[in-house]
Amino acid sequence: MTASDVGAESDAADAPEERTGVWWWIRTVTSGALLIVAFAVLAALVVVPRIAGATPYTVLSGSMEPTLSPADLIVVKPVPADELRAGDVITFQIESDNPAVNTHRITQLAYDAQGQLRIQTQGDANSIPDSDLLVPGQVRGKLWYSVPYLGYANNLLSGENRQVLIMVVVGGLGAYAVWMFCGSLRDRSRKTTVADVSPERGESR
Incomplete structure (x- = not known):
């Protein structure tokens, strides 16, 4: 074995792992x-x-299909009553003082004899409007955005579970960031060491 062979083996042992392999890319992606x-x-x-x-x-139901399907997550944002328009999708209390809610589309806005705003709604998949007219106090908000199938996750998260999820995900993101940062520093340190302590190579026969 020549001295140059020994030097090459030493360099290979000290060099950091090459990050271009197929499995490394699969893990990273x-x-x-x-x-x-x-x-x-x-x-x-x-x-x-x-x-x-x-x-x-x-x-929970298919009354708004195809716009909204069962298990979709919807996020509803409060809006003033005077900003509601026909065609808006709203979430409302089915009955005053009853926490149960429904989500349908506004088909008509009108005022009664006392000057009170009345709101008529109908599900996109329903053939007739809802039987009861709403008052502004029943409206919880207007549809802001929806995400298919994410409603399953929303159902699993009560108030306490939601807080636990926040802490777990935030902690996981922080740990991942620290791991990536430390790995980058470690690789940089190895490269510097290999460059500074490169053995002199001679030849022997």
């Missing part, structure tokens, strides 16, 4: 995709509604 999905779910379920003062609901 998969972890990145999962991180993005987790962040998107957290944002849709918790962060964005909380910042905007909106409320997430889960669609």
Whole structure:
């Protein structure tokens, strides 16, 4: 064995692992995709509604198909009554002083003999309007955005579980960021060490 062979073997042992392999790319892409999905779910379920003062609901029936389907997540944002228009999709209390809600489209706005605003609604999949007219106090808000199938996750998250999810995801994101940062520093340190302590290579026969 020549001295130059020994030097080459030493360099190979000290060099950092090459990050171009197929499995490295698969792991990197998969972890990145999962991180993005987790962040998107957290944002849709918790962060964005909380910042905007909106409320997430889960669609339970097919009365608004094809616009909204069962298990869709909808986020509803409060709006003043004078900003409501025919065609808006709203979430409302089915009865005053009853927490149960429904989500249908406004078909007509009118005023009664006392000057009270009345709101007529109808599900997109229903052939006739809802039997009862609404008053503004029953309206919880106007549809802001919806996400297919995410309603399942919303149903699993009670107030306590929602807080736990926030802490877990935020902690996971922080740990992932620290891991990536430390890995970058470690690789940079290894490269510097290999460059500074490169053995002199001679030849022998």
